[in-house]
Amino acid sequence: MKRHTSLALFVALAVVYVVAGIWTTRRVGPTGDEPHYLLAADSLLHGEGFALDERWSAIASSAYDPGDHLADLPRQSAPSLRAPGRFPLHDLGLSLLLALPFAIGGRGLAVACVGVAMAAAVALAHRAGGRLVEPRPALAGALVAGLCVPALTYSGQLFPDSVMPLAVAGGVAALVGAAPLWAAALAIAALPLLHLRGWPLAIALLLLLAKDRTWRVRALLAAPLVAGVIGISLLDLAVYGLAMPHAGFLLFFAARGDTSLGVYATPTPFGLLGLFVDRAFGLLPAAPIALVAFAGAGIALRRGTLPLIVVPYLVVASVVDWTGGLSPQARYLAPLVPFLVLFLSLGLAARPWRRAAALLLPPTAAISAVYLAVPGVRYDSFGVPPFSDRTLDKAIGAHWSGIFPLLGTDGATGALLFGWAAALALAVAAGGWPAAVTRLSSRLPTIARRAHH
Numbered sequence: 200m201k202r203h204t205s206l207a208l209f210v211a212l213a214v215v216y217v218v219a220g221i222w223t224t225r226r227v228g229p230t231g232d233e234p235h236y237l238l239a240a241d242s243l244l245h246g247e248g249f250a251l252d253e254r255w256s257a258i259a260s261s262a263y264d265p266g267d268h269l270a271d272l273p274r275q276s277a278p279s280l281r282a283p284g285r286f287p288l289h290d291l292g293l294s295l296l297l298a299l300p301f302a303i304g305g306r307g308l309a310v311a312c313v314g315v316a317m318a319a320a321v322a323l324a325h326r327a328g329g330r331l332v333e334p335r336p337a338l339a340g341a342l343v344a345g346l347c348v349p350a351l352t353y354s355g356q357l358f359p360d361s362v363m364p365l366a367v368a369g370g371v372a373a374l375v376g377a378a379p380l381w382a383a384a385l386a387i388a389a390l391p392l393l394h395l396r397g398w399p400l401a402i403a404l405l406l407l408l409a410k411d412r413t414w415r416v417r418a419l420l421a422a423p424l425v426a427g428v429i430g431i432s433l434l435d436l437a438v439y440g441l442a443m444p445h446a447g448f449l450l451f452f453a454a455r456g457d458t459s460l461g462v463y464a465t466p467t468p469f470g471l472l473g474l475f476v477d478r479a480f481g482l483l484p485a486a487p488i489a490l491v492a493f494a495g496a497g498i499a500l501r502r503g504t505l506p507l508i509v510v511p512y513l514v515v516a517s518v519v520d521w522t523g524g525l526s527p528q529a530r531y532l533a534p535l536v537p538f539l540v541l542f543l544s545l546g547l548a549a550r551p552w553r554r555a556a557a558l559l560l561p562p563t564a565a566i567s568a569v570y571l572a573v574p575g576v577r578y579d580s581f582g583v584p585p586f587s588d589r590t591l592d593k594a595i596g597a598h599w600s601g602i603f604p605l606l607g608t609d610g611a612t613g614a615l616l617f618g619w620a621a622a623l624a625l626a627v628a629a630g631g632w633p634a635a636v637t638r639l640s641s642r643l644p645t646i647a648r649r650a651h652h
Contacts, residue, residue: 202326204325204329204334204338205322205323205325205326208318208321208345209322210318212322212345212346213315213319215318215346216315216318216354217315219351219355220314220354221307221310221311222571223355223574226574226575227575227578228263229263230265230526230578231523231524231525231526232358233265233356233358234263235276235287235289236293236357236358237261237301237357238251238254238258238263238287239291240295240297240309241254241261241263241301242254243294243295244298249286249291249294250282250284250286251272251276251284251287255272275288276288276451277439277448277451277454278450279440280439280440280441280450281440286439288447289359290359290394290444290445291431291447292389292393293357293393296312297309297357300312313353313356313357314354314355316361316365317350317353317354317361318354320350320365320367320368320537321341321350321364321536321537321540322341323369323372323378323537324341324344324536324537324541325337325338325340325341325540325544326377327372327375327377327378327537328340328541328544330375330376330377331375331545332545333548336545339543339544340495340540340541341543343560343563344492344536344543345540346564347488347563347567348485348527348528348529349527349528349529349530349536350364350536351567351570351571352527353536355574356526358526358533359396360530360533360534362393363394363397363534364533364535364536366387366390366397367534367536367538369382370386370408371508371537371538373408381419383408384419384422384423384424386404387404387408387420387423388401388427389427391427391428391444392444395444397534399514399515400508400509400512400534401424402511403507403508403510404508405420405421405424407504407508408420409421435447466520466606466607469606469616470516470521471517471521472619474516474521474529474531474532475489475619476603476604476615476620476623477522478603478605478606479522479579479582479583479605479606480522480529480530481528481529481603482529482532483619484528484600484603485585485587486563486566487562487563488560489539490555490559490622490623491543491552491555492538493623493630494542494545494627495543495545495546495552495630496538496542496545496627497628497631497632498549500631501631506538516532522581527577528577546630551629552630565594566587569587569591573587576590581607582606582607584600587600602615604619
């Protein structure tokens with residue numbers, strides 16, 4: 200894989216994401232948890248540390264006012280054991296990253312920086328894909344993944360899930376020899392600093408990278424993660440009075456007698472499937488082309504253990520509020536964008552799945568265009584058909600989301616859920632069928648077995 204191809208891809212996607220992000224910020228205010236991350240960054244810039252009270256009282260005049268002025272501070276923040284006032288509920292990593300661009304260019308520049316990070320993640324995953332398949336399917340997989348949900352939408356959202364793909368891409372690229380081990384070690388360390396959900400990915404990547412290494416190399420791989428945990432623990436000690444990572448989450452639940460972890464659990468027991476096929480929040484209704492990625496995962500699974508990295512993360516994501524709350528579809532799948540790039544590349548390298556992709560690409564392009572042109576329709580509600588359906592009906596006179604289950608309702612949801620579960624399992628099985636794998640380039644290595652470059 201020539202470096203200039205990955206670089207050109209990065210530049211092209213960065214331009215698309217920045218322009219789309221600016222368009223989005225002019226039409227949709229910060230939603231969900233976005234104002235909270237900006238609030239913490241703004242408090243830091245005003246010399247108030249991470250104490251939110253002053254910025255909260257002035258939020259109506261800020262550039263990140265969500266419209267309802269976040270009226271209930273105690274219910275959306277954490278206390279501190281060492282200082283009065285209210286402090287961020289969420290991990291501090293993203294607010295620290297956003298502080299400088301927010302100080303220079305406000306929310307618009309912060310969104311632009313996230314877009315550049317997402318473009319870098321797709322470009323790095325493309326470079327990794329070039330170690331697995333021929334250049335054309337590698338480029339096609341990166342372009343398709345980069346221009347559809349979740350990369351396209353989350354390149355303009357201020358969530359940790361939007362920055363985590365770059366860290367994941369660093370680890371995955373090292374697994375296939377497309378990035379140095381030191382880059383993977385730093386990437387692994389960054390994941391839990393961004394969010395508690397980063398731990399399953401960090402541990403899985405670390406274990407797979409450490410396999411068959413010397414103890415010295417293993418120690419070097421783990422050192423940034425250990426240093427990061429110590430550093431964030433000291434920061435949380437200064438902010439919350441508790442020397443441990445994710446102290447804000449712990450104190451948030453400890454201080455509220457009316458809230459338990461169960462409140463934030465999945466609204467149905469089918470969150471693992473809902474992540475992919477729920478009509479309102481799943482990946483496939485917004486990006487049907489992702490079906491090819493399941494076949495690619497089957498191909499990768501036959502060649503090695505790479506797909507198993509995502510399993511612990513998916514399990515964890517499925518037992519919390521997998522819908523992601525007030526955010527675009529597939530929020531908790533956004534960190535897995537590098538895997539989507541790789542699996543699409545592997546799928547598109549096999550002739551039968553290229554034919555399937557030709558049928559799935561037009562509806563994927565249609566929904567991507569809708570989300571770009573009318574960003575407000577990205578934000579759906581649980582148990583309600585997607586708002587994008589109305590836009591598609593006006594634009595092309597039809598929508599296809601009705602073939603997917605709408606969790607939280609009755610009717611045909613059970614049958615559709617079973618049918619799609621079977622379809623996804625069959626796609627993985629068909630992708631791993633020997634005939635499909637032998638059609639790939641003879642350069643395809645045994646994934647995640649040797650990556651010593």
